[in-house]
Amino acid sequence: MSEKVGVEYNVDGGNFTRAGYASSEIKKILKKLNVDMGIIKRTVVATYEGEVNIVAHAYSGTIYADIDTERVRIVLRDEGPGIPDIEQAMEEGFSTASSQVREMGFGAGMGLPNMKKNADVMNISSEVGKGTTVEIILYFKQIASS
Amino acid sequence: MTGEVFHHALKFRTEVCIGCSHCMNVCPTRAIRIQGGKAMLIGDRCVDCGKCYNVCPVGAIIVEQDDFRRIFDYKYRVALIPNVLLGQFPEIVSISQICSVLMGMGFTHIFEVEHGTRLLKDAMGKIVGEKDRKRPLISSFCPAIVRLIQVRFPMFADNIILLKTPLDVSAAYYKKKLLDQGAAPEQIGVFYITPCAAKIAAIKSPVGEEGSSITGVINMDFIYNKIYTSVKQGHKAEKSCSLPAMERLGAGEMLWTLTEGESQQMPGRALAIDEISNVIEFLEMMENEEVTDIDFLELRACDQSCAGGILTSGNRFFTVERLRKRAQLVESGADEMLYQNRGESIADLAGYLRAQLSVDRVKPRSMDKLDEDMGKALTKMRRVQEIMNSLPHVDCGICGSPTCNALAEDIVQGEADIRQCIYVQKKMEQQGELPCAESMEIMKAIWGEKKFE
Structure with missing residues (x-):
């Protein structure tokens, strides 16, 4: 059986003071596991974007990370308004953020595209009125066949 | 502990050290432990900032200088x-x-x-x-x-x-x-x-x-x-x-x-x-x-x-x-x-x-990683998480490590024992798993005989 470590963090909607806590904790774990610095960086960027998305849009959420010797997998699940049109949300620059949120430096419409860019795999599912789940995976080694 | 890579100007005079642990508690890189009633420096982790020097009440930490x-x-x-x-x-x-x-x-x-x-x-x-x-x-x-x-x-x-x-x-x-x-x-x-x-x-x-x-x-x-x-x-x-x-x-x-x-x-x-x-x-x-x-x-x-x-x-x-x-x-x-x-x-x-202003690249040498091998690091991390569940999270330092997390990591690296934690000791004594005399010996090993005279 291959070794695996799992952690889970709660995220409060609307609490920007705490935004970044989960991604910071996940970063610390990856550093302790001697993961390549470039991969840590991409993981942190993608997770931070997702975490800010939950804070900005949802009522509450959880961020779950599990890591084995092959990859890090992060699942960001929230209870919130959901995304009506995922394809549109994936377009760079598309944003639903209020001006208040934009003033804080968020909501430039780069969140989801940036997550996709930094992750090797990204899956997203959403139900309007219920919430959104985003799964991202980053592999520690390039898969030869790809 | 691990071998010394850096030259350190800060020297610990063990004969003067009273094992008060003030230095351990202020060290920003958690490079100090208490063993046998004395502060011990983990050289690889020390960055020579001198925080320890400032808080030592007895002048046991000195800054080496040339004659x-x-x-x-x-x-x-x-x-x-x-x-x-x-x-x-x-x-x-x-x-x-x-x-x-x-x-x-x-x-x-x-x-x-x-x-x-x-x-x-x-x-x-x-x-x-x-x-x-x-x-x-x-x-x-x-x-x-x-x-x-x-x-x-x-x-x-x-x-x-x-x-x-x-x-x-x-x-x-x-x-x-x-x-x-x-x-x-x-x-x-x-x-x-x-x-x-x-x-x-x-x-x-x-x-x-x-x-x-x-x-x-x-x-x-x-x-x-x-x-x-x-x-x-x-x-x-x-x-x-x-x-x-x-x-x-x-x-x-x-x-x-x-x-x-x-x-x-x-x-x-x-x-x-x-x-x-x-x-x-x-x-x-x-x-x-x-x-x-x-x-x-x-x-x-x-x-x-x-x-x-x-x-x-x-x-x-x-x-x-x-x-x-x-x-x-x-x-x-x-x-x-x-x-x-x-x-x-x-x-x-x-x-x-x-013509000689440039210096060579600064080589990273992480002290955070639990192991070079990721599989082993994962095993160690799992153990750290398990150990953390039985530690009190108060970071009292009585175990001789600066925080509960530092103790948990010291344990998985084979540098410490969970029975060094005073909370764990109390629990074990209560359940009859640790004789009083033995827990006293553990404490003496950390803080020195003198503190218990």
Whole structure:
């Protein structure tokens, strides 16, 4: 059986003071596991974007990370308004953020595209009125066949 | 524990140490443990910031320095003095008086370290202004910070500007100047009067640099006492003693070693952060990608930068005030009394010095990882998580490790035992799993027999 470590963090909607806590904790774990610095960086960027998305849009959420010797997998699940049109949300620059949120430096419409860019795999599912789940995976080694 | 990689200027005198653990609790890199009633340093993790030195109540931590008599091995004995030394004393103690004492002690030449900043300012500014650079660029000025980045923030090792420090530039300049005047290399001894331990460590085992032009290091508190004694005994300044006939320092050069000394002279968006905990907090933010659009970072391990160095004696806020006042005088041109503006300048050797301004890449060497092998690291992390479930999360330090998490990691690395935790002991005693006598033995092993007499 291959070794695996799992952690889970709660995220409060609307609490920007705490935004970044989960991604910071996940970063610390990856550093302790001697993961390549470039991969840590991409993981942190993608997770931070997702975490800010939950804070900005949802009522509450959880961020779950599990890591084995092959990859890090992060699942960001929230209870919130959901995304009506995922394809549109994936377009760079598309944003639903209020001006208040934009003033804080968020909501430039780069969140989801940036997550996709930094992750090797990204899956997203959403139900309007219920919430959104985003799964991202980053592999520690390039898969030869790809 | 792990083998020593760095030279450390901070030495623990075990015979003096009372095992109070104050040092363990303030160490920002968690490099100290208590064993057998004594503080033990894990060399690989120490960055020589000196926090431990400041809190030791019995003087068990000392800053290693060269034997002062060593200066007499050389015909030309150069004292490299930082402006912070001049800032130690109230205005009534004149610069020529300070120089008199230094000359009286046996130095033949005195040179201010800050002269070296003249060439650096331009070279650094150029690098910061270059496009395609990994940002923010981080100054290499503070050696404790360079080491901190190596061991705790290896991700930013390549952000460090690979240029010499003002000290090394000044030392190279003065050595060359004497050589050009006919001195033989072995006749020249360049001694730095240091306000901190990290500089010493950096000179003895430089990061990213082959050797150093500096022969030895004298602790600033030693010099401070000599000067103060001389002043108190009413010795007058020798007229002939003064700073060398050099072009005087500009205000920007004089203030370089203080907080914002570099950042205010760099192009783009530059930020200055002093005190090591503040620096760690900021670098963590940077790791989390929460910091963008900054071009230059001046990071210093001490509060008030070098004015707060652990070997300074004067109050750091007064030191800063005095140096700023003096810089204002220079700025307004009203300082003719203090400095005489005579021809010679470090810029005379600019070409020679510029050719050797660069240093080698700073190699990251993470101390955070639990194991080189990721599979093993995962196993260890799982165990750390399990152990953390039975620890109290109060970070009391009674186990001899600074925090519960540090103990858990020490346990998985085979350096500690879970029964060192006093909460675990109490639980085990209650359940009849640990005889009282045995838990007493465990405590004695950590804190020494003496504390239980």
